[in-house]
Amino acid sequence: MTRDIQAESTLKAWGFLIILALIWGSSFILIKRGLEVYSPGEVGAFRIVAAGMVLLPLSLPRLKSLNKRQVKNLIIVGLVGSFIPAFLFAKAQTQLSSSLTGVFNAMTPLFVVIIGAIFFGARITRRNTIGLLIAFVGVVILLTVKEGVGFGTFSEINSYAFYVLLACVCYGINLNIIKYKFVELKPVAITAISLLMVLPVALVFLFAATDFSFKITHAEGGLLAAGYITILGVVGTALALILFNIMVKVATPVFASSVTYLIPIVAIMWGILDGEVLLLGHYLGIAAVIFGVWVGNRR
Numbered sequence: 001m002t003r004d005i006q007a008e009s010t011l012k013a014w015g016f017l018i019i020l021a022l023i024w025g026s027s028f029i030l031i032k033r034g035l036e037v038y039s040p041g042e043v044g045a046f047r048i049v050a051a052g053m054v055l056l057p058l059s060l061p062r063l064k065s066l067n068k069r070q071v072k073n074l075i076i077v078g079l080v081g082s083f084i085p086a087f088l089f090a091k092a093q094t095q096l097s098s099s100l101t102g103v104f105n106a107m108t109p110l111f112v113v114i115i116g117a118i119f120f121g122a123r124i125t126r127r128n129t130i131g132l133l134i135a136f137v138g139v140v141i142l143l144t145v146k147e148g149v150g151f152g153t154f155s156e157i158n159s160y161a162f163y164v165l166l167a168c169v170c171y172g173i174n175l176n177i178i179k180y181k182f183v184e185l186k187p188v189a190i191t192a193i194s195l196l197m198v199l200p201v202a203l204v205f206l207f208a209a210t211d212f213s214f215k216i217t218h219a220e221g222g223l224l225a226a227g228y229i230t231i232l233g234v235v236g237t238a239l240a241l242i243l244f245n246i247m248v249k250v251a252t253p254v255f256a257s258s259v260t261y262l263i264p265i266v267a268i269m270w271g272i273l274d275g276e277v278l279l280l281g282h283y284l285g286i287a288a289v290i291f292g293v294w295v296g297n298r299r
Helices: 002-025 027-035 040-054 056-065 068-092 098-119 126-144 161-181 187-208 212-218 222-250 253-257 259-273 280-297
Strands: none
Touching: 002 027, 002 222, 002 253, 002 259, 027 040, 027 068, 027 098, 027 222, 027 259, 040 056, 040 068, 040 187, 040 212, 040 222, 056 187, 068 098, 068 161, 068 187, 068 222, 098 126, 098 161, 098 259, 126 259, 126 280, 161 222, 187 212, 187 222, 212 222, 222 253, 259 280
């Protein structure tokens, strides 16, 4: 009976992993489309507004049952798990391609390991470490591939990559807080209320500090770009965070963070459809990433 439960839990975890990889891997091309009309701040804020508004029916009824400690932690989760990364990724993609941004995002598990070990007393097994290292090698290969040159050339990487790395730090903090500080709250409540906590700030910023209202009605392609960002917020943030938080509950933080190793694959595929070229080195990097995930999470 115990084996059946474990097998079912493992199957669910892998199912969530694949679905989330598809959703989040598609987020970067949606950000790219949004940036064709809107500024990074507008893209980030509207993404949070779309996600927070769609979850209002779930978040508002749950507010009265929270204690002060939970409110504090949910504000932190809202900031580091949604709000800050939304702005950081949009800013990064003003100078980085969508596929390269997706590759950098795969650094998240390394920060999960470091933050979990330092602040939460998490135990990392040798197999976890080996898997992470193999996958990281795959990420490095993907980073160093450039048409017309060999491996080891970082000419396309600039300071905007640090926006993505900072977002990965935020995700590392967020994942560990969800795992260790919210044993009593359901994933839907964590997602909905944490987004509600940052929704007012996003609304004020969007409509008081940007030209979003003018652009959506007057700028060429404004409505279409807003539609892309709406999909990004509703599916890529609200729905995806619910699925992700469920996965954190049924799996380890390291396994849950492994979704970021699969995201580059989807992001690169979107890049190809958008006119980018997939080279032999990309295939090698992708293979190393998948193998690393398997090694780090097999029983």
